[in-house]
Amino acid sequence: MTTALPTPPGLRVWQQEVLEKMAAWERGVFLIAAAPGAGKTRPALEQAVRMLYARQADRIALICPTAPLTRQWAEAAGRLGVHLAPDAPELTPPAGFHGVAVTYARVAMSAERFAAQCTESTIVIADEAHHLGEELAWGKGFDLALGKARRWLLLSGTPFRSDQSAIPGVEYDSDGVTQPDYAYGYADAVRDGVCRPVSFIPFDGTMSWQSGDDTVEASFADAVSSDQRARRYRTAISTDLEGALPKILREADQRLARLRADSHPDAGGLVVAADGDHARAVAATLHRITGTPPTVVMHTDAMAHRKLEAFTNSTDPWIVAVNMVSEGVDIPRLRVGVYATAAKTAMIFRQIVGRFVRTIPNRPIEGSWLYIPAEPTLRAHAGEIAKELVPFLRRKEDADPDAPEQLLDEPSDKAEDELGLVAEFKALNADMAAEAQLDLFGGATPLKPQAAAGTGMAGSTGATTGAPIQPVGAGPGGHAFDAGGGVGAFAATEVPLWQQRQRLRETRHRLVGELGRTRRATQREVNAWVNKQIGITRVQDATVEQLESSIDLIERALMGKA
Secondary structure: OOOOOOOOOOOOHHHHHHHHHHOOOOOEEEEEEEOOOOOOHHHHHHHHHHHHHOOOOOEEEEEEOOHHHHHHHHHHHHOOOOOEEEOOOOOOOOOOOOEEEEEHHHHHHOHHHHHHHOOOOEEEEEOOHHHOOOOOHHHHHHHHHHOOOOEEEEEEOOOOOOOOOOOOOOOEOOOOOEOOOEEEOHHHHHHOOOEOOEEEEEEEEEEEEEEOOEEEEEOOOOOOOHHHHHHHHHHHOOOOOOOOHHHHHHHHHHHHHHHHHHOOOOOEEEEEOOOHHHHHHHHHHHHHHHOOOOEEEEOOOOOHHHHHHHHHOOOOOEEEEEOOOOOOOOOOOEEEEEEOOOOOOHHHHHHHHHHHOEOOOOOOOOOEEEEEEOOHHHHHHHHHHOOOOOOOOOOHHHOOOOOOOOOOOOOOOOOEOOOOOEOOOEEEEEEEEEOOOEEOOOOOOOOOOOOOOOEOOEOOOOOOOOOOOOOOOOOOOOEEEOOOOOOOOEEEOOOOHHHHHHHHHHHHHHHHHHHHHHHOOOHHHHHHHHHHHHOOOOHHHOOHHHHHHHHHHHHHHHOOOO
16 A cells, blocks of 8 residues: 655645645646746646656656756756656666656657657656647647657646647637646736736837838837838837837846846846847947846857856846747846847747746745837737736637737738848837836735836836827727736737738748748748648738748747757
């Protein structure tokens, strides 16, 4: 007869609750949807330990998106006395190990070999399970390789996919909405002191740029033609105009300097840049502003993860990153961020926000700030986070064709440069200013007001040309969202579907250009490859679902995953 393990010390309330619920779990899929930084790793490993101890499992198969994450999981498991072999070539663990930690890509590549080694008693833990799609290579490989296992434990902070492909094993209700077995959202985590409250600070202003023979002037609040939206956004995040991104970087650095001087000496700042050239230009600007060169990390840099680790353990003020701040990047000292990437998908936005919510043991729960362009899509994403609920995933067959989507678009018959813009584009002038900060999480302890930006919904450092997000109770044109208790309630304006579809096409055009340079292929060749993979003949005929699938495919190709 097996003796039951005692409840381990140091568990948070929600972690105890999910372990209690898993006590009755005997087979099938168990999905934990918990906010980034909430601590999904601990209950997953505790459950695996219990199952090994009770001989309900004979090994652990920990699957995650990246190789650095496999090592992080192995380290976390080791602290509980469980030994996982990271980056193992086989599912059968080496002698002396309790299991393996491998990437989704390896599982897909070795699916048949893993399937031959998988047993019914293998406990499968899938971290960031939203990377799996039933109709895509990783999802199919995962299902083939690990289908014999009696239990799959799926973890995700964003349990949905932009291509609306279903996640293997996940249950959906009659409306196609994901049904997690346990959900723990951002608002829950902030109220419990598990995550930091985050305030968004939109920045907007009058911008002008040259397009062909025309000079265009607008703010994010102004209506512009579809082929000018990307130019407006790139003007806002330009490092060549002192009134654009450099002005926002100065304000962000002033906020970070106050935090480091007043209460958090090693507080850090993160700028998420659009591409390698942009990152280097941002770094040069920060060096000029601060007198200290920031750390720069890019996914193409073989030393990127070592640089991340060095920055995490240092007291350096700033880091600039490209495609390096999604899952597995854990830098709890980050307190100030600047969103300057051209990517606008809801998933990427949430992953970047997740970099600023992690807390530090034995320190007060202090807030973080993220400066974002006041572009309507990003403002809408900020509003969505305030809903408190984990986002929904609808199956493709249940998708609403009239539902608002997420990105920008531009006509496809124009030659584009490396930034996804027509070659004659040139940013001319900008006068950006930060708006009042948007406190998304209610119930948190009020933070000390800062002189550089207003608090709550009122107050600003200067004239604001962009329309502010309306408070709850505002007139038509906005949905009212209450962030869990009344503090920081606001409304976000929905973007019409036609604009969303245009934005999806614009994002695809930009990414096609980036992939063409990486692969040394023409735009025509890249488009032909993407269209063949997605099953379409012309981009302009693509559905929303097909556009999102193509974006996901190109992004994975840029990261070497397709």
